[in-house]
Amino acid sequence: MARDTYTEFANTSFGRTLTKNLGLPQPAKLRRHRPGRPLIEGPVVVLGSSEAASALADRLLGWDLDVRRNVGPKEKVAGVVACFDSASSPADLSSTVLEIGMLLKQLKPSGRVITVSRDPQGTSDPAVRAARSAVQGLTRSTAHEMRAGGTANGIVLADDLDPSAPGAAGALRFLLSGRSAFVSGQFISVDSVNGALPGNWDRPLQGQVAVVTGAARGIGASIARVLHRDGATLILVDIPAAGEQLAGVANEVSGTALQLDITAPDAGDRILAHAEQHHGRLDIVVHNAGITRDKLLANMDESRWNSVIAVNIEAQLRMNRAFLASELFNADARGAMGPRIISLASTSGIAGNRGQTNYAASKAGVMGMVSATAAQLAARHGTINAVAPGFIETEMTAKIPFATREVARRLNSLNQGGLPVDVAETIAFLASPQAGGTSGLTLRVCGQNLVGA
Amino acid sequence: MSAQNIRDAVIIGGNRIPFARAHTAYATAGNQDMLTSTLNGLVARFGLQGEQIGTVAAGAVMKHSKNFNLTRESVLGTPLDPKTPAFDVQMACATGMEAIGSMANKIKLGQIDSAIAGGVDSISDAPIVVTDELRGILMEANRAKSVPQRLKALAKIRPGHLSPQAPGVNEPRTGMSMGEHMAITAHAWGITRAEQDELALASHKNLAAAYDRGFFDDLVTPFKGVGRDTNMRADSTLEKLGKLSPAFGRDLGAEATMTAANSTALTDGASAVLLGSEEWADQHDLPKLANFIDYEEGAVDFVDGAEGLLMAPAYAAARMLKRNNLSFSDFEYLEIHEAFASTVLAQIKAWESEEFCKNKLGLDSALGTIDRSRLNVNGSSLAAGHPFAATGGRIVASLAKALHGKPGKLGFISVCAAGGQGITAIIEGR
Numbered sequence: 001m002a003r004d005t006y007t008e009f010a011n012t013s014f015g016r017t018l019t020k021n022l023g024l025p026q027p028a029k030l031r032r033h034r035p036g037r038p039l040i041e042g043p044v045v046v047l048g049s050s051e052a053a054s055a056l057a058d059r060l061l062g063w064d065l066d067v068r069r070n071v072g073p074k075e076k077v078a079g080v081v082a083c084f085d086s087a088s089s090p091a092d093l094s095s096t097v098l099e100i101g102m103l104l105k106q107l108k109p110s111g112r113v114i115t116v117s118r119d120p121q122g123t124s125d126p127a128v129r130a131a132r133s134a135v136q137g138l139t140r141s142t143a144h145e146m147r148a149g150g151t152a153n154g155i156v157l158a159d160d161l162d163p164s165a166p167g168a169a170g171a172l173r174f175l176l177s178g179r180s181a182f183v184s185g186q187f188i189s190v191d192s193v194n195g196a197l198p199g200n201w202d203r204p205l206q207g208q209v210a211v212v213t214g215a216a217r218g219i220g221a222s223i224a225r226v227l228h229r230d231g232a233t234l235i236l237v238d239i240p241a242a243g244e245q246l247a248g249v250a251n252e253v254s255g256t257a258l259q260l261d262i263t264a265p266d267a268g269d270r271i272l273a274h275a276e277q278h279h280g281r282l283d284i285v286v287h288n289a290g291i292t293r294d295k296l297l298a299n300m301d302e303s304r305w306n307s308v309i310a311v312n313i314e315a316q317l318r319m320n321r322a323f324l325a326s327e328l329f330n331a332d333a334r335g336a337m338g339p340r341i342i343s344l345a346s347t348s349g350i351a352g353n354r355g356q357t358n359y360a361a362s363k364a365g366v367m368g369m370v371s372a373t374a375a376q377l378a379a380r381h382g383t384i385n386a387v388a389p390g391f392i393e394t395e396m397t398a399k400i401p402f403a404t405r406e407v408a409r410r411l412n413s414l415n416q417g418g419l420p421v422d423v424a425e426t427i428a429f430l431a432s433p434q435a436g437g438t439s440g441l442t443l444r445v446c447g448q449n450l451v452g453a
Numbered sequence: 454m455s456a457q458n459i460r461d462a463v464i465i466g467g468n469r470i471p472f473a474r475a476h477t478a479y480a481t482a483g484n485q486d487m488l489t490s491t492l493n494g495l496v497a498r499f500g501l502q503g504e505q506i507g508t509v510a511a512g513a514v515m516k517h518s519k520n521f522n523l524t525r526e527s528v529l530g531t532p533l534d535p536k537t538p539a540f541d542v543q544m545a546c547a548t549g550m551e552a553i554g555s556m557a558n559k560i561k562l563g564q565i566d567s568a569i570a571g572g573v574d575s576i577s578d579a580p581i582v583v584t585d586e587l588r589g590i591l592m593e594a595n596r597a598k599s600v601p602q603r604l605k606a607l608a609k610i611r612p613g614h615l616s617p618q619a620p621g622v623n624e625p626r627t628g629m630s631m632g633e634h635m636a637i638t639a640h641a642w643g644i645t646r647a648e649q650d651e652l653a654l655a656s657h658k659n660l661a662a663a664y665d666r667g668f669f670d671d672l673v674t675p676f677k678g679v680g681r682d683t684n685m686r687a688d689s690t691l692e693k694l695g696k697l698s699p700a701f702g703r704d705l706g707a708e709a710t711m712t713a714a715n716s717t718a719l720t721d722g723a724s725a726v727l728l729g730s731e732e733w734a735d736q737h738d739l740p741k742l743a744n745f746i747d748y749e750e751g752a753v754d755f756v757d758g759a760e761g762l763l764m765a766p767a768y769a770a771a772r773m774l775k776r777n778n779l780s781f782s783d784f785e786y787l788e789i790h791e792a793f794a795s796t797v798l799a800q801i802k803a804w805e806s807e808e809f810c811k812n813k814l815g816l817d818s819a820l821g822t823i824d825r826s827r828l829n830v831n832g833s834s835l836a837a838g839h840p841f842a843a844t845g846g847r848i849v850a851s852l853a854k855a856l857h858g859k860p861g862k863l864g865f866i867s868v869c870a871a872g873g874q875g876i877t878a879i880i881e882g883r
Binding site for chain 1: 490493494496497498499500502503531532667669670671673674675676677680738739740
């Protein structure tokens with residue numbers, strides 16, 4: 001991982017003054033989750049007078065937060081939850097929007113703005129859909145305007161969903177917390193009342209068995225550490241050649257190392273057999289393994305194209321077929337929460353990237369697979385989602401030439417690259433029971449990358 | 454199979470690092486590093502972090518005196534519970550087999566519920582010692598009570614004393630290398646160059662095929678960037694092997710048959726096997742690949758040339774088969790350690806020889822033939838290499854995996870060792 005010396009400099013007192021005067025990017029040190037620390041420190045203001053506003057304010061009070069309906073003009077604020085779920089026309093938004101505007105200057109570093117609205121696709125009424133869509137434009141633009149490590153994101157509730165559903169509370173808590181440090185300008189849709197709030201918010205995955213592919217290093221190793229911290233028992237998979245590092249990660253998180261090539265036709269069955277032998281269950285699958293073989297399309301050869309497609313998407317499709325054919329991957333049958341799959345997509349798969357036709361195809365393929373598999377998981381009360389990282393500081397991105405890397409780092413609303421742990425936190429959230437109402441979604445962890453929608 | 458009142462010793466699985474030709478990839482690793490890494494891989498494979506194992510037994514043939522507690526020190530370098538006891542074993546090339554066999558016995562007797570057994574060897578990091586003369590002078594200086602006495606002792610040092618002594622690989626009682634001993638045995642049994650080259654080629658082909666079908670995915674963990682045994686030559690041919698000049702028995706002239714290709718290369722590596730009682734394996738949700746049924750040590754009088762140095766397993770096998778009322782045709786797979794191709798062939802010829810079996814083994818007839826299609830089916834030491842003490846663990850783990858899913862099917866193991874010794878063993882798939 002390459003050192004981000006610019007961010008270090010910009011966080012010294014001289015650096016802060018200089019970057020401000022020169023109009024340079026001012027990357028802040030982001031607030032990240034640490035077990036045992038408060039969810040968020042300072043008042044959280046709930047705006048709006050809708051059904052969701054009262055339900056979510058009750059949730060926040062239940063978490064012993066300093067919940068306010070309004071604050072004084074000088075008071076510092078940690079977060080703003082703006083509820084627009086009752087809006088039936090764009091004109092209905094104005095008073096709440098202007099209240100957000102007044103509070104932005106009072107936000108503490110790494111502050112949060114969270115909008116709550118209804119799914120635009122849930123209505124055919126032009127004015128209502130316009131209002132709901134407008135909230136999304138508002139949220140994205142607010143995210144661009146956030147400063148000092150602050151983020152703005154939205155929760156999108158299904159048309160008739162009770163806002164007291166566990167999924168809404170789970171998304172709210174994730175977005176307020178340091179777990180979502182590098183998530184900005186994004187929307188978490190909550191479609192159903194499925195899911196449950198954990199007894200212990202620091203151990204939401206207690207008793208759950210998770211498999212992580214590509215776990216020997218980088219983002220995969222980070223996912224293993226975060227899932228372990230959150231209580232999961234781990235099966236860590238990587239290619240045999242990465243076995244030494246894989247064993248190191250497995251011993252660190254008290255998991256088991258399973259060396260296998262995920263492109264093997266029986267990879268899914270071998271994972272199931274291992275899970276059956278050691279744990280008698282499998283609850284969570286994280287498809288993290290992936291490769292890049294960059295080349296301009298004009299110079300693309302068969303091996304570069306085929307290997308990326310084989311590892312990044314065909315292997316996932318084949319393994320999912322094996323998992324979904326297995327009773328072991330059907331936690332619902334045991335009366336617990338259903339099985340969960342989380343796949344690694346990429347912002348390249350959303351916006352495309354020069355030299356990455358193969359990679360972008362595979363990652364866009366992942367998003368297609370996720371949305372199309374949601375119905376099969378729903379039949380087991382399970383979920384499937386994707387996480388699309390933007391620029392993350394890894395061994396892989398450390399190899400990008402300095403100037404290109406420096407530009408890539410700053411091209412997002414937080415003016416810095418994310419850390420592997422940021423991707424891992426989002427995956428852990430989507431694996432948790434409190435995210436049970438969200439499925440078929442691709443959630444970006446990109447600091448609101450300016451490239452791509 | 455086992456006697457009443459004695460419980461099964463179950464082979465749960467194993468781990469080894471790829472074996473590397475001496476003075477190459479592991480040149481700076483050393484026994485401690487290799488054994489620790491191997492144990493770490495085993496712990497990771499079976500989720501043994503924090504587990505207190507009954508006993509860990511392992512050893513090295515070439516060992517520094519500073520590594521007097523090699524195995525225990527390696528255990529302390531793993532996530533195993535530090536309350537896990539460990540000790541070192543040393544029985545030349547049969548070290549690994551002796552460690553595994555004795556641990557299996559402890560489990561059968563109910564003394565312990567779990568064990569790890571294995572071995573490690575480094576040619577690259579072999580201990581180099583000073584001459585006996587210099588050592589004598591230094592010890593005298595150490596005993597001296599005054600400075601003048603000490604200087605007087607040290608003044609005896611001569612330049613010739615300073616040449617380092619590499620550890621001996623020759624037999625101390627004959628001064629001959631193992632290869633030269635084997636050349637005599639091979640010649641006596643009329644073993645041809647062609648037979649030896651064919652066996653060597655089969656070893657490489659079988660090992661490479663096993664790697665290619667993923668057989669070693671859960672038996673080997675890479676070390677220092679090495680993923681497969683570096684001695685393996687998947688693309689070797691009989692023509693290539695046929696071009697090599699003899700390396701041993703050169704005084705036999707045109708009748709010399711042993712080359713660098715049909716003799717094992719010096720290698721660095723380590724292996725470990727996880728054993729447990731049935732209950733322990735079940736309590737820990739661990740697989741049960743095979744049972745360790747029995748093992749037999751043997752030794753021959755090779756010093757005066759009455760028997761070949763590496764022929765002890767021929768005798769041990771006869772006693773072990775008789776005790777278990779078995780013959781070679783009862784075995785699904787046979788693993789005969791390829792110290793040299795001719796070692797394997799000489800043992801086979803001896804068991805097939807009515808004369809040998811009557812006169813030397815005291816049997817009524819020949820012990821039996823070996824079905825070659827069941828021999829060393831996943832490669833052996835000629836291809837993988839032979840880090841002395843690590844070979845037993847390699848063989849037991851691989852054979853147990855090959856027999857897994859074949860309940861009741863038997864596997865035979867033969868490992869020869871320096872000093873005219875050897876061990877044979879039986880395991881049973883489950």
